[in-house]
Amino acid sequence: MRRHKSVQYLILALMLLVGGYAVGRSFASSGDVLRPGDKPPSFRLADLQGEAHTLEEYAGNPLILNFWGTFCPPCREEMPALQQQYEAWKDEGLQVVGINLSEDRHRVENFIRRIGVSFPILLDTNRRTERAFGLREYPTTYFIDANGVIRQIVSGPLTIEEIEGRVKSLLESA
Amino acid sequence: MIRNTKCECGHQNPVGTVLCEACGKPLDEELAASDSVLEMRYDGMARRSQKPHPNPVDRVWNFFSSVRVAVWLIVITLAAAALGTVFPQESAFVNLTDPAAYYRENYGTIGAVYHALGLSRTFESWWFITLMVMIGASLVICSLDRVLPLYRALTRQQVRKHLQFITRQQVVYVGPIQGDAEAWTARFAEILSRKRYKVRTDGNALLAEKNRFSRWGPYVIHIGLIVFLLAVLMRGVIPGWYMDEYVGLDDGEIEQIPRTGYFVKSLGFRIDFYSDDELPEHLKGQLRVKQFTTKAVLYECVAYCDDATREPELKEVAAHDIRVNSPLSYRGLRLYQYDFAEAPRLISVRPTLVDKRTGQSYGPFELPMRHPPLTYSVGPFTLELRDSFPEFGLDENGEPVTLSREPNAPAFVFVIKGPGLPEEGVPYLYFPREADRQRFGQDRINGAAAEMFDIRVMSMEDVEFSTYTSYLNVRVDRGMPYVWTGAAITMIGLVMGIYWNHRRIWLRIDDGVLSLGAHTNKNRFGLRAEVAAALAKAGIEVDAKMLDNRRKES
Amino acid sequence: MTDWLQISSNAVIVAFFLYCFSFIAYAVAVGGSRFANREPEAHRRRWGNIGLWLAAAGWAAHLVYFFARWAGAGHIPVSNLYEFLMALGIAMMLAFFVIRFAYRHPLLGAFALPLTIIIVAYASVFPSEVQPLVPALNSIWLRLHVTTAVLGEAFFAVGFTAALILILRVTDFSRTDKAGRRARFWAEFTLVVIVIVIGFLVAVFGFRAAGYHAEFRQETVTVDARGNVIEQESTVEYGLPPIFKPYNSETVSMDPFLGMTEPLFETPSWMNGVNAGRKWNTVVWSVIVGLLLYGLLRLIIRKPLARAIQPALDGIDPDDLDEISYRAIAIGFPLFTLGALVFAMIWAQIAWSRFWGWDPKEVWALITWLFYSAYLHLRLSRGWHGIRSAWLAVIGFLIVMFTLIGVNLLIAGLHSYAGVS
Incomplete structure (x- = not known):
């Protein structure tokens, strides 16, 4: 009888485990969209000079990761603001990286030259990185702290003031 | 209350036993006093969960072991599922940006309430999953609780049964017989053996039985269902077991399948229509789609797969004409024809460079719309690609921009260098599509350069274009073999449990009086006819209907 | 090709009339036994046999329809509602024959035939033109799925028929307490619903003519x-x-x-x-015509329909009906599981890349399956026999019909056939 009892407990425990997992999963967010508090997925992308860079290179200092394309009007619009803020805060340790949305290199170069962007631009290919980040809208900007944790995600164009406020809180927390 | 569970035959029964495990006598005094037909469920055995002092864990166990609870779970699941079909589920849409608004605007207040209650996501909701889990628990515990006692009861059957047990079966015959009791029993045993019964005798008592395996049918069904449910659950748990992605391909385009090292290329999408011969009279002359086909080639990346600075090295691994009902399949990866969209796009052109000053033409040269090379040598000239716009347009400042990444209205900025031209070359904007050339005024933009050069396609043979974008659904579903195994086990259980039935016949002869009782879990008619036929062979003519125990009461 | 289709549509008409004659013969067998000079048992057997032969002849014609249409259209005729309901009619007759010969019950036909007639007439409401198959339907698994599922559902239909006879047989018209009144009401109500379905057919074909x-x-x-x-x-x-x-x-x-x-x-x-x-307009008309018909019947026979039918059922043993109803459903259940769920999942896996997608039709097939599994559990483990089980069989068949037709008419999904009225 004792043996039966322990078998009974084992079965119930197993079912609680499997069932609890199944039910718990239904609460979990579906899909792979990033949220504040997550760590962004790693990437290895080429810059305009053809050299590869990884996300890990930027660890240790606050980072603004901006996904943009020349085909997206709000992306073009916010570029000067990003550039201005990059210049204003780069001495404090702020890094800004623009990831282009899988366009041809010459297209990106022409645009960068015309606008006068000096922060590093990386080139996504085949939309791989964009998919890994689960991007829904362009532009999307990730504010990542020195520990590599996403603090804020903003979809849509940013003004100088909007960037500034967020940069300050990133730098303060560092 | 502790009842005496010791039977008069001397057998000690577990608490909760209805019919003595040995002789079959009803143990409950009230039951023993009546003469109703005996309820033979689980052969009157005590179920595992029937215990005198249940603790909380026992109570949980008892809850799930109850068929009443199981039926309630089924009914609640059924009702919930029905509610889930009132309006379309959110999962039915590929691109639903604002579900709340969608339900409110299309279905009014009821729709808004439906969405607010979470019914628009019924089948992914925690409470529906909970119901499924509870059904799973019920399947496991109900089965365990019954199958073991039933197994014991059926493997330890005693031949000689209590008289009350025999005369209170569904099918009963009581009557006098002539001659020696044991000889009669032996003869009857012979008759039943010929009807494929397994017969055991004990003096003038007999037990004949057939198709016992059908009693395991319900438990086999339940095992199958558990395997099925677990397989479905596992798909979501084990990484790499399940993937559901979509790839849109123009003719000739190659795309990486997201999250894999595979690339797929479309060699062309085709729609076939029924010919007039195949159409009935009233539809002749109409276009009716017969089949969609994407000629696809699957590549595997073998080197530089994650290296953004180099082109990946690809190796062809499979090719298939993907049709509806005929996916491409490679190592668990399946590509299905999912959808298509009419999106006429250029793939590449082979234009000719015309030097208007001399009338000479050079070329043609190959110009792909996606990822064009940076230099082209055409006759004595060199064309350097300075910029390209997949979908040409002008921004608010009148600057040229691209409106998307798709080559819907491609434009290329070349710098032409060569004999008789300035060192820095002559810039030239080229629209491969005649319509764009007119719309944006190519010659006007090029100004003086347009006087010197023309770049144009000479014939349709120099144009490669795609009419449709084919959408493929890419799936990995490594749980499927287990899902099918579960379904197959369930079917086997159903067939053995329902199309066969367990039949048992008991008899004993006391002082020249034959008492015969027979029981089956299904198809009383068949059993009745079989018993009547066997009795007839033994010289006792009786109408099959008169064997029915219930009929005797009236 | 056109010749085959012509043969096919003629065969349907022949089958329809033979079924009607068969029903009349069965009705004479049931209703006339008390007025016949001969022994009631012999009268019943004689007219029951005539009914059976006519039904068999009708079924043969119905099969001619099926195979001629198959030859004419080039694909098995189960791809639109017309063809599907016709297939259901054929399968119901097959299930009827199986049960009829297993139990040698002479009078099951008196109720199974009208049900088949209604289904065949209902099929004719929908456009009967041959449609070329859309790509997704062009699969061997579709054919297996539909034919097996339809066969399972046909057995459910026979189970429903026996259950309905049982209900009419055992309703006690002498009881005046609440439970008795309720039992009478629901028995009569079921008949009213059937008359409304007939009203629907009368309205549609009347105005069409x-x-x-x-x-x-x-x-x-x-x-x-x-x-x-x-x-x-x-x-x-x-x-x-x-x-x-x-x-x-x-x-x-x-x-x-x-x-x-x-x-x-x-x-x-x-x-x-x-x-x-x-x-909605059609529903309103069906109710109006159905209630008019019902009123007319009440005027003629001057008592509730259930009460008028009951005396004819006197000789039938309720336990036999209970067993027949249960066995028909039990035979149908594995077939339904295989056809409506397993084959459907295999087909869905091949055609739509997922074996299950919570499409309304799929969900309703699951609901049907869950309902009948509850029926079997209640019967086998909780001892629901007789009238309670019979009511479950009736509700089960309602769910089957909703799954087959209601879902297509009310809820759009992958299964919305072309040309649905």
Whole structure:
């Protein structure tokens, strides 16, 4: 009888485990969209000079990761603001990286030259990185702290003031 | 209350036993006093969960072991599922940006309430999953609780049964017989053996039985269902077991399948229509789609797969004409024809460079719309690609921009260098599509350069274009073999449990009086006819209907 | 090809009339036994056999329809509602024969035949033209799925028939307490529902024969998944006089009917399925004609229908009916599981890349399966026999019919066949 009892407990425990997992999963967010508090997925992308860079290179200092394309009007619009803020805060340790949305290199170069962007631009290919980040809208900007944790995600164009406020809180927390 | 569970035959029964495990006598005094037909469920055995002092864990166990609870779970699941079909589920849409608004605007207040209650996501909701889990628990515990006692009861059957047990079966015959009791029993045993019964005798008592395996049918069904449910659950748990992605391909385009090292290329999408011969009279002359086909080639990346600075090295691994009902399949990866969209796009052109000053033409040269090379040598000239716009347009400042990444209205900025031209070359904007050339005024933009050069396609043979974008659904579903195994086990259980039935016949002869009782879990008619036929062979003519125990009461 | 189709459509007419004659023979067998000079048992057997032969002949003609259409269309005729319901009729007769010969019950036909007749007539409401298969339907698994599922459902239908006879047989008209009144009410109500279904057929075929026609222009506004508002103008055609016109529509043309030249009401806005207005109007007509028919019957026989039928069922043993109903359902259950769930999942896996997608039709097949599994559990483990089990069989069949037809008419999904009325 004792043996039966322990078998009974084992079965119930197993079912609680499997069932609890199944039910718990239904609460979990579906899909792979990033949220504040997550760590962004790693990437290895080429810059305009053809050299590869990884996300890990930027660890240790606050980072603004901006996904943009020349085909997206709000992306073009916010570029000067990003550039201005990059210049204003780069001495404090702020890094800004623009990831282009899988366009041809010459297209990106022409645009960068015309606008006068000096922060590093990386080139996504085949939309791989964009998919890994689960991007829904362009532009999307990730504010990542020195520990590599996403603090804020903003979809849509940013003004100088909007960037500034967020940069300050990133730098303060560092 | 502790009842005496010791039977008069001397057998000690577990608490909760209805019919003595040995002789079959009803143990409950009230039951023993009546003469109703005996309820033979689980052969009157005590179920595992029937215990005198249940603790909380026992109570949980008892809850799930109850068929009443199981039926309630089924009914609640059924009702919930029905509610889930009132309006379309959110999962039915590929691109639903604002579900709340969608339900409110299309279905009014009821729709808004439906969405607010979470019914628009019924089948992914925690409470529906909970119901499924509870059904799973019920399947496991109900089965365990019954199958073991039933197994014991059926493997330890005693031949000689209590008289009350025999005369209170569904099918009963009581009557006098002539001659020696044991000889009669032996003869009857012979008759039943010929009807494929397994017969055991004990003096003038007999037990004949057939198709016992059908009693395991319900438990086999339940095992199958558990395997099925677990397989479905596992798909979501084990990484790499399940993937559901979509790839849109123009003719000739190659795309990486997201999250894999595979690339797929479309060699062309085709729609076939029924010919007039195949159409009935009233539809002749109409276009009716017969089949969609994407000629696809699957590549595997073998080197530089994650290296953004180099082109990946690809190796062809499979090719298939993907049709509806005929996916491409490679190592668990399946590509299905999912959808298509009419999106006429250029793939590449082979234009000719015309030097208007001399009338000479050079070329043609190959110009792909996606990822064009940076230099082209055409006759004595060199064309350097300075910029390209997949979908040409002008921004608010009148600057040229691209409106998307798709080559819907491609434009290329070349710098032409060569004999008789300035060192820095002559810039030239080229629209491969005649319509764009007119719309944006190519010659006007090029100004003086347009006087010197023309770049144009000479014939349709120099144009490669795609009419449709084919959408493929890419799936990995490594749980499927287990899902099918579960379904197959369930079917086997159903067939053995329902199309066969367990039949048992008991008899004993006391002082020249034959008492015969027979029981089956299904198809009383068949059993009745079989018993009547066997009795007839033994010289006792009786109408099959008169064997029915219930009929005797009236 | 056209010849085959001609043979096929003629065969349907032959089958229909043979079924009707068979039903008459069965009705004589049941109802006439008390007035016959001969022994009632012999009378029953004689007319029961005539009914059986006529039913067999009708079934043969029905099979001719099926195979001739198969030859003519080039694919097995189970791809639109007309073909599907015809297949259901054929399968129901097969299930009837199986049960009839297993139990040698002479009178099951008296109730199984009218059900088949209703199904065949109902099939004829839908357009019968041969349609070329859309790509997804062109699969061996579809054929297996539909034919096996239909066979399972046919056994459920026979189970329903036996259950209905059982209910009519055991309803006690002498009881006056609450439970007795309730039992009488529901037995009669079931018959009223059947008369309304017949009313539907009478209305549709009556006005079709008279060539009635009305037409409306309707404006519908929907919002798509991306939030865009889509306005559509469509023409809605009515074959029945419009008691209710489509929501937000204007009359294009309308034949007058009994002095009615304008629609009386407008369909409420919340009924917004495809052709909701026409369907609602048809429902209203079915109820009106059905209730008129019922009233007429009551006037003629001067007592509730259930009470009028009951004496004819005197000789039938309720336990036998209970067993027949249960066995028919038990035989149908594995077939239904295999056809409507397992084969359907295999096909869905191949055609739509997922074996299960919570499509309304799939969900309703699951609901049907869950319901019958509850039925079997209640019967086998909780001892629900007789009248309770019979009511479950009736409800089960309602769910089957909703799954087969209701889902297509009310809920759009992957299974929405072409040309649904």
